[in-house]
Amino acid sequence: MPQEAIQVPALAPARQVRIELAERSYDILIGVALLDSAHCYVDLPRASTALIVSNTQVAPLYAARLQAALASAYAKVLLVTLPDGEAHKDWPTLQLIFDALLQNSCDRKTVLFALGGGVVGDMAGFAAASYMRGVPFVQIPTTLLAQVDSSVGGKTAINHPLGKNMIGAFYQPQRVICDLDLLKTLPARELSAGLAEIIKYGPIADMDFFSWIESHIDALLGADSSALAHAVQRLQDFQRQLEFGAGTGASARRTFEQRRYVRGECRPQQHDDPGDVNPDQQNRQRGKSAVDQ
């Protein structure tokens, strides 16, 4: 459908963080009332079909609204509802996504939308990385942990009985849409888990932010949208700086490689857990794009 034909409702003010990864760069939108805003979806890859991946807990709350928002951009908007929980982050559940894609003759342009917490995001991302060797996907994280951490960075995976996140791929989303309104239905325990992540990174990011967390802890615990928006944006900014740091480090290392050291002497030490090593950072540290691999 041509873009001009799409009815765009007024856009709620959203903060935007750009993750610069050359041809895989993408935006993180942070704000309220984003789920229903067609504006968030208009310039995503065009396709006849979109597939929403959600779970039994989140789909009844939000899937119909997302389906309605996507209806102006995609002729067919499908939904696959996975069983809820970490115990289902496995092959049989992943297969449900592929079943839905194949049963509906989805082609390689089909766009996947991950609507859920980190479990749904990791599984939908891995399905997107694998289906027909890669289709576009969008993250709509619905837990605080997923908004500040798992939806960004391109790590996707399922668990194996012998290890967590052992089967996966690095695959970047087209966009991350963090609608803070969605956190209002989050169980208190899950909100606290996300806050713990924010508190953990606070002093690493900067001490001013850590002081800000201390003085706004009640607002954060009360899921106040403007406090959460600031915290989510600050964490995302921090991640962006880490990306920049990796790029700057890569330039310095290349200089050393050319002048004095052989390549292996300049490499960062390998991390033990393959699940934590992001090639979008690692390859740039080696002066090499992930697509070269």
Ligand SMILES: NC(=O)c1ccc[n+]([C@@H]2O[C@H](COP(=O)([O-])OP(=O)(O)OC[C@H]3O[C@@H](n4cnc5c(N)ncnc54)[C@H](O)[C@@H]3O)[C@@H](O)[C@H]2O)c1
């Ligand atoms: N890819 C990464 O970089 C990365 C980073 C950190 C964690 N992870 C993964 O993320 C997963 C944990 O994610 P999580 O903490 O979001 O857990 P989760 O996805 O299991 O969500 C927690 C619970 O909250 C429910 N829920 C989600 N959104 C809701 C909402 N808006 N309202 C009501 N209920 C809601 C879920 O259905 C679930 O029951 C783990 O599998 C972990 O390995 C991935």
